[in-house]
Amino acid sequence: MAPPVVRFEGVSKRYLIKRQAAAQPPDPALVQRDRGAHSDLGPRLWSGIRRVFGRGPAQISEEVWALRDISFEVGRGEVFGIVGANGAGKSTLLKLLSRVTPPTTGWIGMKGRLASLLEVGTGFHPELTGRENVYLNGVILGLSRADIRKRFDRIVAFSGVERYLDTPVKRYSSGMYVRLAFSVAAHLDHELMIVDEVLAVGDASFRERCLSLIETAVRDEGRTVLFVSHDLSQIERLAHRALLLEGGRMKAIGKTHAIVGEYLSGALANVLDSQSPLAVRLETPTGDPLVAVPSGAPCSLVIPLGSVPGHARAELAIDDMHGRRLWTGSTWLAEAELPLRCTFAALPLTAGSYRLRVALEVAGQRIIERPAGDLDVIQSGGGAESSSLATAASGGDGDGPLALAPVWSRG
């Protein structure tokens, strides 16, 4: 490996979370009665005063280790990916590196200047024009005025907001705002770059330009990039090596492909453990629970997926009681922690009981496939015109004779 330009050695970060000690759950009846009466103002004021003078057991500090014993090296010209679930410590790690917050133990060494593309737009002032903000932002990110002047045309050209340079940025669309902000950060030309989720914003073509900008910077200028993204395909595309964080600790470090694979299987194992059995809920499209759906009526099937990594595909199937596949539908999952909702404008099944199955696929590999409860369809009030449908059309987007085009959504 090239000589290290970033090194973490035994780095930990502890946060002290303060919370009120008197955290007995309030009696709802009392809360109701006291609302507006402020009868608890006296005690609260008193405990506040006692707190100022350091008395009273008013607050408890809880230790939270956001990072624990992190040691690794990144070589010059390397793109280093950091993956992990929400709360694994990815952003804390980058904050330590960018000196925003100090480590509790250990040390971090780095060579060269650091450009931080942490959530761009930092220091943009809504009242100032695009031009003024480019200068202000550049200075905040550590450039001199002369440096910015030299890069100004490149920054503006990349952002594509030339026409609005002298408009206050509060009049910008959010896309323009983000593009301009990213452009400033991306043109710092520092030897080290930290990229934290910034590529989650902007449209696809802008994202693509950003990715190739980073690729060029690494390939042609030998710059080093530390990269956090929930989009594992971006990580796989850019990063040479990766680090998997879990609960603030290093779970694995190595070649990107292996690390991403380990992260995915770990994440899916979590889904399996916490969600077994997977019980699909039946609801009206507006979210009211249903016991059974009238034949031909609209309905939603809600799949209670937990935290699923990006890059996965969920599949929902409807079988009849004999196990014959009637319909299969699938959708790509963006990482989210919401249930997945599959809404049918009309469910053309005759009265009876049906079986649901859910499958999860990652990179073409079927990781989970399991029964997910029954679907009961009852006779609708308006007769049974739809009775022939169950055996009618074939096709759809999967196996089975039913052709349905549900709407997939989260929540």
Added chain:
Amino acid sequence: MSTPPDFDLVIRAGDRGRGYWRELWSHRALFVHLARRDLQVRYKQTALGILWGLIRPLLSMGTFTIIFGLVARLPTHGATAYPLMVLAGILPWQFFSTAILHASGSLTQSATIISRVYFPRLVLPASALVHGVVDLAVGLVVLIVVLLAEGHAPSWRLLFLPAFAALALLAAAGIGTAFAALNVRYRDFGYLTPFLLQMGLFLSPVGFTSASVPQAYQLVYALNPMVGVIDGFRWALLDPPGPLALDVILVSLVVSLLMLATGLVIFRRFEATFVDEV
């Protein structure tokens, strides 16, 4: 623990302070830009714009003149009209209180920057201090024009005005940095500051001259650093009877420096954890 090889920068746990002031100096461009940003946006989207820099002191002057000049009949000094005497005190006072107000809110208002980018945080309250400088300049120009119209030609003393303005900033700097840091953890200071400033307005010689204070208490009164500043402003602008009391100025200067030292100690103590609390 092994020793770090030759990295340009090594961040160690529990290690802060070394090279801080050099680092602060290297961020002077940021100081200039933040200060300029504040001035640029100060009167954005107001109908009267920079006129506010004039309206506020004039309204205060009117109030003081009616209540203290006409009703309470507080004395002015020498040949100067009471309203002008008041205005010469209000301008530095508002410069001072604007500086404190903005400096003490500077960290909490910049929470997003603090949590994303590293730089010595002292840049923030420092750049907020000069917030009132344009207001002061506008007010002074108007005051001098009025004095000229009254046949009162400015003398060489005017050259000392910047020094007294600097003394006002120095006095504001200590309180401003201390309150900025404390405000991050205890938002109480956000409520306390305007109240303290209002009290300070009446405790400082704005509606009266410091000569009204008994001679024996002059130096005790000068512990309020704005006494020296306002005396200095009036001396430079108005030609009051009697020489400038240098001992009063000196006491104000020393108090200001002590407050600045205290403010910096408080600020540095809290600084490392701003981002975790802001």
